[in-house]
Amino acid sequence: MKTFFRDQRTTTFLTKFFTYLFLIGLSIVVIYPILITASSAFRPGNIAAFTLEWSDSWTLNNFTRLFNETLYLDWYRNTLIIAVATMVFQVAIVTIAGYTYSRYRFKGRKNSLIFFLIIQMVPTMAALTAFYVLAMLLGALDQFWFLTLIYIGGGIPMNIWLMKGYFDTVPRDLDESAKLDGAGHFRIFGQIILPLVRPMIAVQALWAFMGPFGDFLLAKFLLRSPENLTIAVGLQSFIANPQQQKVALFAAGAILAALPICLLFFFLQKNFVSGLMAGGTKG
Amino acid sequence: MNNEQPIKNVRKATLLSIIPGLGQFYNGQIFKGIVFIAVFIAFAIEFIAVGINAIMGLITLGSVPGVDHSLFLMIEGTLQLIVTALFIGFYIINIFDARRVAITWNLGETVNTKMIDILKNMVEKGFPYLFTLPAYLVMTFVIIFPVLVTLFMAFTNYDFYHIPPAHLIDWVGFKNFFSIFFLSSYRDTFLSVFSWTLVWTLCATTLQIVLGVFTAVVANQSFIKGKRLFGVLFLLPWAVPAFITIMSFSNMFNDSIGAINMQVIPLLNHLPFVDIPSLAWKTDPFWTKVALISIQGWLGFPYIYVMVTGVLQAIPGELYEAARMDGASAMARFRKITMPMILFVTAPVFITQYTFNFNNFSIIYLFNEGGPGSVGAGAGSTDILISWIYKLTTGTSPQYAVAAAVTLLISVVVISVSMIAFKKTNAFGNEGMM
Numbered sequence: 001m002k003t004f005f006r007d008q009r010t011t012t013f014l015t016k017f018f019t020y021l022f023l024i025g026l027s028i029v030v031i032y033p034i035l036i037t038a039s040s041a042f043r044p045g046n047i048a049a050f051t052l053e054w055s056d057s058w059t060l061n062n063f064t065r066l067f068n069e070t071l072y073l074d075w076y077r078n079t080l081i082i083a084v085a086t087m088v089f090q091v092a093i094v095t096i097a098g099y100t101y102s103r104y105r106f107k108g109r110k111n112s113l114i115f116f117l118i119i120q121m122v123p124t125m126a127a128l129t130a131f132y133v134l135a136m137l138l139g140a141l142d143q144f145w146f147l148t149l150i151y152i153g154g155g156i157p158m159n160i161w162l163m164k165g166y167f168d169t170v171p172r173d174l175d176e177s178a179k180l181d182g183a184g185h186f187r188i189f190g191q192i193i194l195p196l197v198r199p200m201i202a203v204q205a206l207w208a209f210m211g212p213f214g215d216f217l218l219a220k221f222l223l224r225s226p227e228n229l230t231i232a233v234g235l236q237s238f239i240a241n242p243q244q245q246k247v248a249l250f251a252a253g254a255i256l257a258a259l260p261i262c263l264l265f266f267f268l269q270k271n272f273v274s275g276l277m278a279g280g281t282k283g
Numbered sequence: 284m285n286n287e288q289p290i291k292n293v294r295k296a297t298l299l300s301i302i303p304g305l306g307q308f309y310n311g312q313i314f315k316g317i318v319f320i321a322v323f324i325a326f327a328i329e330f331i332a333v334g335i336n337a338i339m340g341l342i343t344l345g346s347v348p349g350v351d352h353s354l355f356l357m358i359e360g361t362l363q364l365i366v367t368a369l370f371i372g373f374y375i376i377n378i379f380d381a382r383r384v385a386i387t388w389n390l391g392e393t394v395n396t397k398m399i400d401i402l403k404n405m406v407e408k409g410f411p412y413l414f415t416l417p418a419y420l421v422m423t424f425v426i427i428f429p430v431l432v433t434l435f436m437a438f439t440n441y442d443f444y445h446i447p448p449a450h451l452i453d454w455v456g457f458k459n460f461f462s463i464f465f466l467s468s469y470r471d472t473f474l475s476v477f478s479w480t481l482v483w484t485l486c487a488t489t490l491q492i493v494l495g496v497f498t499a500v501v502a503n504q505s506f507i508k509g510k511r512l513f514g515v516l517f518l519l520p521w522a523v524p525a526f527i528t529i530m531s532f533s534n535m536f537n538d539s540i541g542a543i544n545m546q547v548i549p550l551l552n553h554l555p556f557v558d559i560p561s562l563a564w565k566t567d568p569f570w571t572k573v574a575l576i577s578i579q580g581w582l583g584f585p586y587i588y589v590m591v592t593g594v595l596q597a598i599p600g601e602l603y604e605a606a607r608m609d610g611a612s613a614m615a616r617f618r619k620i621t622m623p624m625i626l627f628v629t630a631p632v633f634i635t636q637y638t639f640n641f642n643n644f645s646i647i648y649l650f651n652e653g654g655p656g657s658v659g660a661g662a663g664s665t666d667i668l669i670s671w672i673y674k675l676t677t678g679t680s681p682q683y684a685v686a687a688a689v690t691l692l693i694s695v696v697v698i699s700v701s702m703i704a705f706k707k708t709n710a711f712g713n714e715g716m717m
Contacts, residue, residue, distance in 0.1 A: 022498075032542075117705070126430050127425075130428070149424070251531075254530070
């Protein structure tokens, strides 16, 4: 390179050229599928091809059909119920456990932390049949509470690690001085430390909320009646059958599901990154 | 206090607590003794009333078809095992407690004998345990218990011929593992699925990591205008729920009416020297695999990109300045400063990415349901182990026991590989007290 491009300006120009070429190219690759989905949602008629086309007549027809002819609204409501319940319980459990692992030194602490690390690697699939049998035994097939419980439990080991990592970044001097001032366990936790980890709690909440939106496997496995499905399973039924694809309806449903999560995501993005870094690196 | 003359006989305290509570009585801790003996009696009653039957049920898995439900017996037995394990833990604590308190007496330190003091002490010392209890309860129910049941299932003959309550399930030892490795139909499928799982994991994860790191390094050069815009764009694949993008890609890669064959390839063919025919993305195993790996690269790179961007911004600029002074080329600066810094921070995350893709069910199933075609025993040509298990479990002729056995194999592989990797990258190293 050096002997060939003696001219420093040429090198700089080429660097810039290829940098922008790469960035713009990647941007196109990233946006293209999303644009296809977004635009298909507003295209009239029962489209077959899933391609990027700018139709001259935009329509909300797909959305009306989605609401009137399918169970989409039910699915949406189910997913929201499950997601909110998962979020509330998981965040509560993970926050207090993460705090404990960060602040207290007790027997079995190290071993249980390693245990969390190992247990999070066991694939969900390892419990699939057992979940099914258990659900039969408890009469919990097709029930939201059972699915929610699994979502809550599945996220706990990993998130305790991340949460603990974040608590570790809050200086211990704060606890010490509060203790000197006579504050008890609960006051130190609730009034001093908790407000400081709010960003990480927001991140955990978002993750816990997004979990049930993203899961396909368990929902497909444990929910049975058409009106009890979640969005992921419901939308898949639109395109699963190659002979009867409802591509436009799928696109409309996808947009409605993705939009709020996208907005939340970008809204909380800053917290997300700092939380990830703290949780990931301080291990 | 007189150290020559022990007030309490430590041996005696320990031996007495063979019946939980007695040792505590001997130590003068009446309240604690009552609680301990109550736990003991409660467990004894439970064990005699239900426990013995439950354990027996787990051993025999039932004897009368139509009456005994082998699965329920297995589940009740497993629950009883967990309860028993908890009691054994309590029992050991009880003995150590009696011993420790007796020693404390002899050292002349204060021992709480009043109920109120003991309760106070419990709240004070037991605080961490109390706070982590909910996490453990849920994990026991949702992770440990089901995994145990699956573990047991792997050693039974639970399949579509043996569906309770009409038929009984029996223990068959290592037969399922034997079939996977030696029975030709399973062995061939297992080998073919396993090798594709490895190829998939390595290629897809490496692609997303390389793409993520490369993008982060390129996008962080100081001269770039519109950094924020690019930043937001590159986050999109992470922000949109994966199942939506995978299904969209599944539509786009449709052989006849998908955007890739109808739009992208014709567009690329306008370029000089490029002439690509329409490709059989969903009907040719090779192209399906190519599509899957590319899509995972698309889905996975933003996460790496965000992490690496964070790392890059934390590297002090003086480091590069100094290197430049010493005449290090751009490549050398990258190799000697940037890369080690990135790896140092993100290596554990990279490992979790590999394990994640090893078990990445959604993309395989939602893109083409593991198809096209079949490699035997219910598996399609792009099925990875996890989606094969799903098919074994949910198919028309379910093979629950074999599925459980494969699951066990997967878990062992994933856990041991990641433990080794974590040890190597020293992920435990910076944990304060460890």
